[in-house]
Amino acid sequence: MLATDALALAGVDAYYGDSWILQGVSFRLGEGRLLGLLGRNGAGKTTCMNVAVGLLPPRRGSVRVFGDETSRLAPEQIALRGVALVPQGRRVFRSLSVRENLVVAARKPVGGGAAAWSLDTVYAMFPRLDERKHQMAAHLSGGEQQMLAIGRALMSNPRVLLMDEPSEGLAPQIVADVMATVRKLKESGLSIVLVEQNPKLVFDVADDIVILDTGRVAVAATTAEVEHGVDLGQHLGVF
Numbered sequence: 001m002l003a004t005d006a007l008a009l010a011g012v013d014a015y016y017g018d019s020w021i022l023q024g025v026s027f028r029l030g031e032g033r034l035l036g037l038l039g040r041n042g043a044g045k046t047t048c049m050n051v052a053v054g055l056l057p058p059r060r061g062s063v064r065v066f067g068d069e070t071s072r073l074a075p076e077q078i079a080l081r082g083v084a085l086v087p088q089g090r091r092v093f094r095s096l097s098v099r100e101n102l103v104v105a106a107r108k109p110v111g112g113g114a115a116a117w118s119l120d121t122v123y124a125m126f127p128r129l130d131e132r133k134h135q136m137a138a139h140l141s142g143g144e145q146q147m148l149a150i151g152r153a154l155m156s157n158p159r160v161l162l163m164d165e166p167s168e169g170l171a172p173q174i175v176a177d178v179m180a181t182v183r184k185l186k187e188s189g190l191s192i193v194l195v196e197q198n199p200k201l202v203f204d205v206a207d208d209i210v211i212l213d214t215g216r217v218a219v220a221a222t223t224a225e226v227e228h229g230v231d232l233g234q235h236l237g238v239f
């Protein structure tokens, strides 16, 4: 593994009970890069995210965050190393206000130094959240809840941001807004995994592509390599 890998899974096997879901999954997210993790329904994308943040410890294999082994650490310890998840389905605290959702997630950056993200900078990125800061999260639209879920993850000042299907269930214009946000975050230098079912969204922003097929890595390549001819249809069922 290169020292510059922000996140690296190597030979990861993960189970839910007796169900063997991830079967020898390996991929690497380079520092400052955006990796698009694609695959059909049930391919194991969310399971990879759960493993990366410590919610599902792998039975075999290694997970490293900036070179440090994290596969045996608790989720809080992994969060302290700068890994933040924007979970599938947003999972905002519905009975808290927008502001409270953000404040409870605030954390200093790993290793000290100036925090890139605070209430002010999150509100600057998402003015709509500023306008609605005193509203209960339950009263936000789906798009606003997605902004809040992203803002909440940013408040932890992460080094690695994992985004699990942030476009799911949103209208096309809102999806475009979410993808513009993803692009800005990438330009800010954050290392990002973007989980998606829609390859077209991913190809626009990703440096690297990993396609999961029934718990195994079917394709791992740069976006340019994928665009120049790797046949994805059999793995995604879309082309």
Ligand SMILES: Nc1ncnc2c1ncn2[C@@H]1O[C@H](COP(=O)(O)OP(=O)(O)OP(=O)(O)O)[C@@H](O)[C@H]1O
Residues within 6 Å of the ligand: 016, 019, 021, 039, 040, 041, 042, 043, 044, 045, 046, 047, 048, 088, 197
């Ligand atoms: N808590 C659980 N207990 C048992 N099996 C689970 C659990 N969560 C997911 N699975 C199974 O694990 C497999 C991988 O699911 P996972 O959610 O990782 O897929 P995914 O690629 O994220 O799909 P989706 O796009 O539908 O979210 C599926 O067969 C799913 O049914």
